[in-house]
Amino acid sequence: MKVSLFITCLADHFYPEVGEAVVHLLRRYGCEVDFPPNQTCCGQPAWNTGLEDEARAYARAYIETFENSEYVVMPSGSCAGHVRYYYPQMFKDDKEMYRRACAVADKTYEFSQFLVNVLGVRDVGARFPAKVVFHNNCHMQRELGVFEEPLTLLRHVRDLELLDNPRYDLCCGFGGAFSVKMPEISTAMADERLGIYVGTKADIIVSCDGGCLMHMGGRAERQGLPVRTMHLATLLWEGVKSNGR
């Protein structure tokens, strides 16, 4: 099976180990992984700040880069949601582009979604002794409709205690540019969200989105909270390695 990687801008710049983990895990299941070098960003920052034309240009570039791929996999529910949910909408007045946008959206997957729903994986064979709470990123649960898949993967990790997420519906306050345009509200939201997680006594907040992790991680560090953040792909790959593969 051939899989093209889309490594989101946040993963590329700040969390490249997340991308590496995705590569290793996909190869473990026999995927032939390629990384088209001309990719940049999905364009969500442009879309969310009201720059419609710019956002459309990003969508066009993504479509051109990936339309010949069999599958596109990325380590972000938010970006995958953006591609699947908004790309077709952006071209609803252009029949040909709309068709191409739909085609590429249909084969775009968030990493855990691909692992569980396409590859049929439930247990990656990882061991990771920690108390973990999973943070459902908003766009992944609401735009992409992915909810159970990451939990399934986590439930099969040996020695990992998966705690209930009280208020799985509550945003961490990142919201892209929102975090710097409205930093006071954004920080208040992070504090509330983190307070609930600290209350679960979790060691690690796991998520499928670099944005949420960067936001909650950055605030937790600043406040000296006893919880750290980790991407699901990193956790799974670390767990596989420590389990002797």
Add this chain to the structure above:
Amino acid sequence: MAADPHNVPDFKTRIAKALGDERLRGAVRYTADNLRTKRNAVVADLNEQAAQRMAIGSFAELRRQARRIKEHTLKHLDYYLEQAAERIRQNGGTVHWAGSAADVVRIAEEIAERRQAKRVIKSKSMASEEVMFNHALEAKGVEVVESDLGEYIIQLAHETPAHIVIPAIHKTRRQIADMFGAVAGRELTTDTPTLTKFARETLRKKFMAADIGVSGANFLVAESGTICLVTNEGNGRLTTSVPPVHVAIVGIEKLVPTLEDLAVVLGLLPRSATGQKITTYFNMITGPRRPGEPDGPEELHVIFLDNGRTNLLGSKYEEALMCIRCGACLNVCPVYRNIGGHAYGSIYPGPIGSVISPLLNDLGAWTDLPQASSLCGACHEACPMGIHLHEHLVSLRMDTVAMGKADPGFTRVMKLWMAAWRRPAIYRMAAKLGRVAMRPFVKKRADGTEVAESLPGPFAAWTNTRNFPPIASRTFHERWSDLEKEGKR
């Protein structure tokens, strides 16, 4: 709608004030959580009953039906308005058309003058808040008293509603006891019976003395001309039946074509608003007192309110007119729960307020509200009508940019950044440059990891409260060639 009923200069100041008020935030979060929990339970119960074929449909089915009803109504709004007006007249009522807030006030003043009315009792109505009814009539020397407990509380506090359904959501029991105590002239305890007894005794006298009763309408059935009121306190019933004149202020979007349609939307409203299957009172008013009837008002006036609504018809924002004012989007909104209603500066707060306040007024004057969202989508998920609130917020941001009303500095930077970053070569080079530029601000910690705790310029908005990670020593793009070779081995 007034630009700013709180006379606080700008949004940032209002936000800071709200965020600094722990008592307010605590009260808002407590009640919002309560309402959300009850709503979730009653929706789950409905779905369970639907699965056993004991209900008229699951929540999702009701929502689909309701959308179909509203889509149809909005598409033929002129027809249904005429039909409703004709039925109201046949029932013995009088119909008025108000294009603006000022029209409502003028019509109400004319009625009050003709009846030589001095006292108005009012049932809860967001439409009347929208046109600042109380303020206008009081200026004419007419006493207006709110009869809904929550509205009465905020009237005593000289405030506007902080929530569409729970006007005094931001008030604690202690604050309410203090306000009531000041009116009573004696100290009151904070227990519910004491407080409600005081309000009931005070308001009963007001009902009996009122010359005019003013209500809104949760729905208006076009085929019968019936005004529908959903309340839990019975104040709606007294307001519309005790005084000799009843005036209903009705937004034109409140219409449903038939009584069967009413059953669908009525199934959604209390469940979404307060987590009740049905409210304590539900009034259907079809005309004033008829000859030989002992109760009811002598006159019934319906004022249909436009106030910007028709601008939405046929636009990409039309579905915002489907809103049934249940407040469910407020109760789940992570922004609303942290800043409360007044920080929005609009009569309609929360996600729906951030959408309709700019649309019913002037987007140019309300550009801040659509920015005040992380676009998490919880509002759309909770909305019984399935209004795509977070998408409309994005759309309003686009309109703001197109109008040239977006924050100029921010927009310029975003445009430049987005235009450059789209080009692969520049994108890759930017990572290298960024790494170098960040270097002076990155510090190494004891465990060898690196962090930026203070960044200059616009990035300070992040690092004032949050750490920022440094750009990796090798980006994924830079690591790929190694990974590729590894794969070929």
